[in-house]
Amino acid sequence: MSRLEAKKPPLFISEPLTRDAVSQSLSVLSGILKSSYGPAGRLKQLHNGVGGCVCTTSQSSTLLGHLPISQPLLRVLTASVRNHVSRFSDCGLFTAILCCGFIENFRSLNVAPFTVIKISKHLLSLCMDHLKSEACGCRVSVDFSSVETLACLVRSILTSKPACMLNKTEVDHLTSLVLKAFIFTVPCHVETKAVLGKCVIIPVKGRRVADSTVFPGLLIETPEIQLGKPLAVKRTGSNMIKIALFSVSMSGDGSNPEEGTLVVHHGISLEESELNQLLDVGKQLVKDEVGLAVCQKVMHPSLKQYLKENGVLAVDRAGLSAMEPLGRMTGSQPIASIHSLSPGCYGSLKDLCIKSFASKHFLHLIPEDTVICSLILCNRSETAWDELKRVCETAEHVLQLTVKEPLALLGGGCTETHLASYIRYKSSSLPASTFKDLDCSQTQYQLVADGFCRSLESVARSLSHDGEEILTDMVYGHCWFVPPGSPSVSKWSDLVSKCGCGMNDNTEDLSWRFLQGQSGSPVIQGCPKESSAKAADLLTLDCFAAKCSGLQVALETANLILDLSYIIEDQN
Numbered sequence: 001m002s003r004l005e006a007k008k009p010p011l012f013i014s015e016p017l018t019r020d021a022v023s024q025s026l027s028v029l030s031g032i033l034k035s036s037y038g039p040a041g042r043l044k045q046l047h048n049g050v051g052g053c054v055c056t057t058s059q060s061s062t063l064l065g066h067l068p069i070s071q072p073l074l075r076v077l078t079a080s081v082r083n084h085v086s087r088f089s090d091c092g093l094f095t096a097i098l099c100c101g102f103i104e105n106f107r108s109l110n111v112a113p114f115t116v117i118k119i120s121k122h123l124l125s126l127c128m129d130h131l132k133s134e135a136c137g138c139r140v141s142v143d144f145s146s147v148e149t150l151a152c153l154v155r156s157i158l159t160s161k162p163a164c165m166l167n168k169t170e171v172d173h174l175t176s177l178v179l180k181a182f183i184f185t186v187p188c189h190v191e192t193k194a195v196l197g198k199c200v201i202i203p204v205k206g207r208r209v210a211d212s213t214v215f216p217g218l219l220i221e222t223p224e225i226q227l228g229k230p231l232a233v234k235r236t237g238s239n240m241i242k243i244a245l246f247s248v249s250m251s252g253d254g255s256n257p258e259e260g261t262l263v264v265h266h267g268i269s270l271e272e273s274e275l276n277q278l279l280d281v282g283k284q285l286v287k288d289e290v291g292l293a294v295c296q297k298v299m300h301p302s303l304k305q306y307l308k309e310n311g312v313l314a315v316d317r318a319g320l321s322a323m324e325p326l327g328r329m330t331g332s333q334p335i336a337s338i339h340s341l342s343p344g345c346y347g348s349l350k351d352l353c354i355k356s357f358a359s360k361h362f363l364h365l366i367p368e369d370t371v372i373c374s375l376i377l378c379n380r381s382e383t384a385w386d387e388l389k390r391v392c393e394t395a396e397h398v399l400q401l402t403v404k405e406p407l408a409l410l411g412g413g414c415t416e417t418h419l420a421s422y423i424r425y426k427s428s429s430l431p432a433s434t435f436k437d438l439d440c441s442q443t444q445y446q447l448v449a450d451g452f453c454r455s456l457e458s459v460a461r462s463l464s465h466d467g468e469e470i471l472t473d474m475v476y477g478h479c480w481f482v483p484p485g486s487p488s489v490s491k492w493s494d495l496v497s498k499c500g501c502g503m504n505d506n507t508e509d510l511s512w513r514f515l516q517g518q519s520g521s522p523v524i525q526g527c528p529k530e531s532s533a534k535a536a537d538l539l540t541l542d543c544f545a546a547k548c549s550g551l552q553v554a555l556e557t558a559n560l561i562l563d564l565s566y567i568i569e570d571q572n
Contacts, residue, residue, distance in 0.1 A: 007212065008568060008571035010568050010570050010571060011492075011569040012299070012567075015565060016072070016073055016345050016567050017073070017562065021071070021408075022073055022074075024062060025069075026073075028518055029074055029077075029096075030097065033060070033063070033467065034461075036060075036093060036460075037093045037459075037462040037463060038106050038160060039461040040463070040465045041093075042333055043057065043058050043160065044056070044057060044063060046066040048152070053529050056383045057163055058162060058486070059092070060082075060085060060092025060096055061085045061092055072559050074454045075083060077557055077561065081095050081557075082292050083553075083555070084549060086319065088397070088545060088550075089394040090157065090546040093551070096245065098455055098456070098458075098459050099554040099557050101457045102451075102555060103562065106448070108451075110423050111444050111447055114563075115439075115444055116559075117559045117563060118439070119438055119440055119445055119448040119449070120448055120452060120558075120559060123449055127144045127419055127551060131426055133321065139410075140539070141406065142406040142407060145178055146405065150399065151175050151410065151430060152390045152539040152540070153399070153541045153542045154398075155172075156411050156542065157391060157394055158391055160389075161391050163387040164379070164387050164391055164417075166388075170209040173472070181199040184197070184373035184395045184413075185199055185371055185396075189512075191461040192198050197372050198324075198325050198371075198372055199214075199372075199396050200218060200321075200325055201374070201558055202362075202377065203376045204377065205309075205385045206380065206381075207358055207383070209378055209388075210378075211378045211379050212376055213375075213377075215435075216373050218325055219323070220363045221360055222315055222361055223313075223361060225354055227317055231353065233291040233292065233312075234311040234314050236291075240290070241291040241349040241351070242348055243290065243291070243293075243332050243345050243349055244285055244290045244292070244335065244346055245323065245347065246293065246294065246299075246334060247296045247511075248280075248296075248332060248336050249297040250297070250298065250303060251299065252271065252275050252303075254276040269524075274442060275300060275302060277339075279302070281341065282307050284341050288346065291312060292349065292352065293313070294317070294318050294321075295314070295317070297316065297317065299351050299399075304316070313352070314386075315362075328372060329347075329372040330347030330349055333345040349366060349367060352364065352365060352366065353435055375392065377389060377392060398546065401544075401545045408541040409548075410500075411540035412479060412499065412540040413463050413500040413501075414478040414500045415461050416456040416457060417472045417477055417540065418477040419456055419477075419564060420453035420526040421477030422477065422528055423452060423453050424449070424450075425528070427445065462480065463479075463481075469481075470514070471512040471514060471515060472515045473510035473513075475508075476503075478499040478501065478504055480492075480499050480512060482495050493506040501541070502539045502540055526532075566568045
């Protein structure tokens with residue numbers, strides 16, 4: 001009998017935030033995230049030590065998914081941010097950087113964590129109330145009768161990821177394509193509850209971004225179809241094409257051996273019997289006037305030939321990803337067994353045609369009502385295409401969120417500095433009853449409020465990667481960038497032209513000041529005003545729902561980590 005190793009006791013780590021290893025890991029993670037933030041963010045190359053895929057990115061979902069994080073506290077942080085991104089697709093880096101800032105600023109205060117948490121929750125409620133009020137100066141209403149604001153929102157997302165390698169012309173082209181694709185997914189006829197459709201992205205790597213295009217309906221790659229030959233497809237009496245959608249294999253290669261033992265009587269050919277069953281299915285399809293049969297998996301060549309001879313177009317190997325949009329677009333129910341075909345499982349199409357793109361041939365399925373569309377997405381390299389695909393998916397999701405809540409927030413660091421200015425103004429004029437309700441002193445409240453504001457401003461400072469000086473104005477509380485190497489002048493208006501979001505210019509004296517680092521900033525004179533300037537054509541905007549959620553997730557996660565007094569690790 002082999003010796004058994006004695007069971008080790010669990011490891012207790014008290015006050016984990018005071019540990020040097022945790023502080024160092026948090027600082028490194030914060031540095032990686034900050035250096036990746038914004039249109040000028042630095043790219044990160046991720047790969048493991050034993051070969052495999054190399055990934056170049058600045059996206060939070062990819063970064064946090066590939067970084068090997070061993071500290072339990074940081075795993076809580078990254079899991080929280082990744083959960084936010086899975087729900088909103090946007091503002092992942094904002095959430096992570098802000099959370100790191102809250103932890104770093106709050107833990108250095110000589111205030112009990114319980115008190116910090118109570119005060120910070122009150123500060124968050126002030127922020128959320130301000131963001132949801134009509135008087136908020138960093139909020140923009142989205143008018144769906146015009147595409148200008150929507151285009152700004154999409155353009156801001158496309159330009160925020162430098163690994164896409166896009167120039168201005170390509171950004172403009174993709175912005176129009178993403179908007180066009182989104183409009184295709186909006187149903188034309190809504191009876192009770194509107195359900196948005198879906199944009200299916202089709203990869204074409206090694207081609208120019210300008211070659212990208214969008215089609216209503218669905219494109220299915222079909223290498224077997226030859227160009228130049230007309231599609232002879234059977235139609236119903238109403239001139240529609242009836243479609244059958246099979247999710248079961250139709251290859252006739254026998255049952256799955258994992259399903260059990262199959263007993264075959266002497267003299268019976270299993271292959272011939274299965275082929276006969278498939279041909280019976282084919283006869284039923286012909287009888288039911290089906291014009292198109294699509295199989296997720298493989299279809300037997302004899303069945304395909306029989307269907308072709310009887311005017312039924314057969315397409316196999318469509319893949320799992322095509323099944324959901326196909327069913328939704330045509331109204332067909334996926335057939336999971338060849339032994340049961342009911343008339344209610346069929347769907348319909350308006351038309352079929354062949355599209356050729358690059359060296360690929362596609363069958364273009366055109367529905368009666370378009371809620372599914374196909375975006376042929378091109379980029380010059382595989383790395384740039386992968387990044388661009390994720391960005392286009394994010395843009396589609398952000399537009400869907402904006403339909404539910406037609407608002408956007410100013411980007412370019414202006415929302416963060418505006419909120420910091422607003423919190424400094426509000427915290428300096430609170431009644432004594434507030435401090436009594438929170439069971440804290442005014443000094444404690446001001447300390448936490450200052451740490452809260454410095455955390456917001458640290459996100460705006462993270463947009464600077466080339467040594468730019470960062471200013472904020474005393475009127476609107478917006479963020480301004482001074483180009484590096486600028487000469488010393490008496491007037492800041494000679495160096496700055498527009499604020500980070502593009503809303504305000506330098507035509508009026510806005511009393512600029514430096515956006516300071518860890519040292520306290522002076523309290524703004526009065527509440528930051530709502531800009532009276534007309535919305536510019538090239539505003540930098542952020543998703544309202546995603547950023548509001550990111551602000552809440554960042555603070556709640558930071559408070560959770562601040563409140564942890566013990567980590568218990570199993571050593572076995």
